[in-house]
Amino acid sequence: MPFKSLEELRSSCLDLPSGSDASAKAVAARQAILTKPQGSLGRLEEIAAWLARWQGRDMPRLEQVKVFVFAGNHGVTAQGVSAFPPEVTVQMVANFAGGGAAINQLARIAGAQLAVIPLDLEHPTGDFTTGTAMDDDAFLAAVSTGYHAVTEDTDLVCFGEMGIGNTTPAAAISAALFGGGAEKWTGRGTGVDDSGLRRKIAAIEAGLSRHAAALSDPLRVAASLGGRELAAILGGVLAARHRNVPVLLDGFVCTAAAAPLAELHAEGLAHTLAAHVSAEAGHRSLLEALGLAPLLDLGMRLGEGSGACLAVNVVRSALECHAGMASFAEAGVSQE
Ligand SMILES: Cc1cc2ncn([C@H]3O[C@H](COP(=O)(O)O)[C@@H](O)[C@H]3O)c2cc1C
Ligand SMILES: O=C(O)c1cccnc1
DSSP states (O other): OOOSSHHHHHHHHHSOOOOOHHHHHHHHHHHHHBSSOTTTTTHHHHHHHHHHHHHTOSSOOOSOEEEEEEEOOBGGGGGOOOSSOTTHHHHHHHHHHHTOSHHHHHHHHHTOEEEEEEOOTTSOBOOTTTSOSSOHHHHHHHHHHHHHHOOTTOSEEEEEEEOTTTHHHHHHHHHHHHOSOHHHHOOOTTTOOHHHHHHHHHHHHHHHHHTGGGTTSHHHHHHHHOOHHHHHHHHHHHHHHHTTOOEEEOSHHHHHHHHHHHHHSTTTTTTEEEOBOOSSTTHHHHHHHHTOOOSBOOOOOOOTTHHHHHHHHHHHHHHHHHHHOOBHHHHTOOOO
């Protein structure tokens, strides 16, 4: 286990590489001579430079694209915060194995290898309205699992999650880190009705007040209010930074899982792109709070890494243009 204490994990979060300026500059120089008006590929040009910076390669590559779906169960489901029962988590893990979920189709079309990693599904985390979701050991074990999953041979990584109830910890973490009250961050998740939404807000308020003393520390926020799959995503996003792997974040849950890193380090999420903005209430505000501009806005609210995987196609398109286009000189196209 790479992290034996919260302080060891904190040091790793504070000591982040800043990417390759030289590689980002090499991409910008090439963009300037390709057969198109300057800047006409918009964010595709920025994506190519972003890949170069965080891979540390003048010519980025997308041979090994991976999507990790971490799965966890949540004690806070006892508060009636989801429209579905907790056993759906393990049932969906079986569905992922059988190829029947949305993420299986989206990963295939994106050319991404899918790995599903269940985290102690038989033992849900604690109900944060009555105690901490995870003690330090459980939190560090989950962070470490995510950290181990991301290897240096990876060119781009997507993170996703499966965990009935997990829009509740995601909203609780967002409220704890950015304030504004539970209601601002709470949405309907899988589709709770009005009374479910009230129960969800009440559970988050109870969690925020019970854990008030811990909420000034982003890592304690993640341990007290989060979940194993969110902790694993945090570990995976951190490992990606240390191992030169650019990251596509998925929806509300994935973004909330990664947010503590941005609170610990001002540039903590610079190696990530927000793949999409989910229809889950709170995601747009969370992206704004983090200064992230989503690539896609398709009204999706699934999780599983679905939005992240979809955006791989955009990133592939950005690189294909960058790598494959001719320069003005090569194509004999007049520049003025
Ligand atoms: C069949 C099914 C497949 C899913 N795939 C992702 N989620 C998503 O919904 C859950 C979060 O919503 P809430 O907080 O309302 O429970 C998570 O499991 C998330 O990954 C699913 C949910 C269901 C029911
Ligand atoms: O945006 C998400 O991550 C999300 C939204 C609804 C349900 N599960 C996840």
